Amino acid sequence: MKFFSYALYSGLILGILSGYARPKPDQPAKPMAGIEKTLFGTFPDGRQADLFTLRNKAGMTVKITNYGGYIVSWTAPDKAGTYEDIILGMPAFADYLKGTPSLGPIIGRFGNRIGNARFSLDGKEYVLAANTKTNHIHGGRVGFDKKLWTAKPVTGDEPALHLTYTSIDGEEGYPGNLAVEVVYTLQKDNALRIHYTATTDKATVVNLTNHAYFNLSGMKRDVLGYELMIRANSYLPTDASQIPTGAIQPVAGTAFDFTKPAVVGARINDTTDVQIRYGSGYDHCWVFTDASKNLKLGATVRDPESGRFMEMYTTEPGVQLYTANHLNGLKGKEGVVYKRRYGLCLETQHFPDSPNKPNFPSTVLRPGETYSSTTVYKFSVK
Incomplete structure (x- = not known):
């Protein structure tokens, strides 16, 4: 009887201990951070494009292809903790090859517009591809968004994807052989860091950005109900072809004032404002009040219904x-x-048409210099 009691007691103790050691069957496993490579698609000439899935321990995933550096998908949690895709994209690789309205790629050599598709540098005029009426936009007809980049995945708690591409002298009309590296890093705090660097062997102009379209509702609604704040007291008015006039105009008293959080759709259809008419809404560059090169908060976006806050x-x-x-x-x-x-784009950049506007911050890069730019998009709920 004593032996039975001791065996029963021992079994109970072991059972309790083993219960603590084993997770409950309905307890989800914690996500593993890292990066995974899969085939995204094959070009007609046999080259292959890959898809890289970056994942952090919080459960956020970002999928990026080395074709054009497109961010193909990006999941973020809502106020209930549900992860949903918050970025516009196409169904398949073949759709990206057909061309998209810049749904998430790297833009270069020059993001945004250059007036009359030409600029002068050191006394020489350079003629670029006119791919939006008489103007040049987003690097030309075959910009960085249509190039197959060399990819190097880096694993770890903050997985990263290094993409490199060399744009040859004369490509799309730009001078100099330009060596570019773009590094996407998925951080532990549900932020995606994008770091751009470039060097050249001849004086040129550079203005790199990413053209992601965000939809914080998880594709359920348009963006008109979002609350937007931009830390900018000024913006760049444009002419009818959306080339900046060269003026830097205060936002106070205009439809462009987002110095305090304001609803995106509140003034977007105010056609009494000629600038709204020119852009068919918002399609303008805001000038940050903090003009430093430090990493600073530039804007916030909140979807009140999902609670997602960027x-x-x-x-x-x-x-x-x-x-x-x-x-x-x-x-x-x-x-x-x-x-x-x-969707809503926040394309961080130097000013449009800077090569033709001496009063704008310079976008000239010379041999021996390194172009460097960083942007971070961080998600939480609020």
């Missing part, structure tokens, strides 16, 4: 806000139709 930090002097004014029913991922104003 902070944008950058070393750049400005940001182009674009509210997807020209999306018109594009069929995207999961069969979702991207209607007008279904």
Whole structure:
């Protein structure tokens, strides 16, 4: 009887201990941080594009392809803790090859517009591809968004993807052989850090950015109800072709005042404002009040319904806000139709048409110098 009692007691103790050691069957395993490479698609000439899935321990995932550096998908939690895709993209690799309205790629050599598709540097005029009427936009007809980049994945708690590309002298009309590296790093705090560097062997102009379209609702609604703040007291008015006039205008008293959080859709259709008419909404560059090259908070976006809150930090002097004014029913991922104003872009950058505007911060890069720019998009709930 004593032996039975001792055996029973020992069994109970072991059972309790083993219960602590084993997770409950319904307890989800913690996500593993790291990076995974899979085939994204094959070009007609046999080259392959890869898809890299970056994952942190919190459960955020970001998928990036080395074709154009596109951010293909990006999940972030809502106020209930549900992770959903918050970025516009296409269903398959073949759709990216056909061309997209810049749904998430690296933009270069020069993000945004250059007037009359030409500029002068050191006394020489350079003629670029005119791919938006008479102007040049986003690097030309075959910009960085249409190049196959060399990829190097780096694993760890903060996985990273290093992409490199060399743009040859004369490509799209730009001077100099430009060696570019873009590093995407998924941080522990649910932030994606994008760091750009470039060097050249001849004086040139450089203005790199990413053209992600954010939809914080998880593709359920347009962006008109979002609350937006931009730390900028000024913006750049444009002419009718959306080339900056050269003026730097205060936002106070205009539809462009987001110095305090304001609803995106509140003034977006105010056609009494000629600038709203020119852009068919917001498609302008804001000038940050903090003109330093430090990494600083530039803007915040909040979707009141999902609770998703995005902070944008950058070393750049400005940001182009674009509210997807020209999306018109594009069929995207999961069969979702991207209607007008279904996304919001915050393209950190130097100012549009800087090569032709001496009063704007210079975008000239010379041999021996290194172009360096950092932008961080951080997600939380609020």
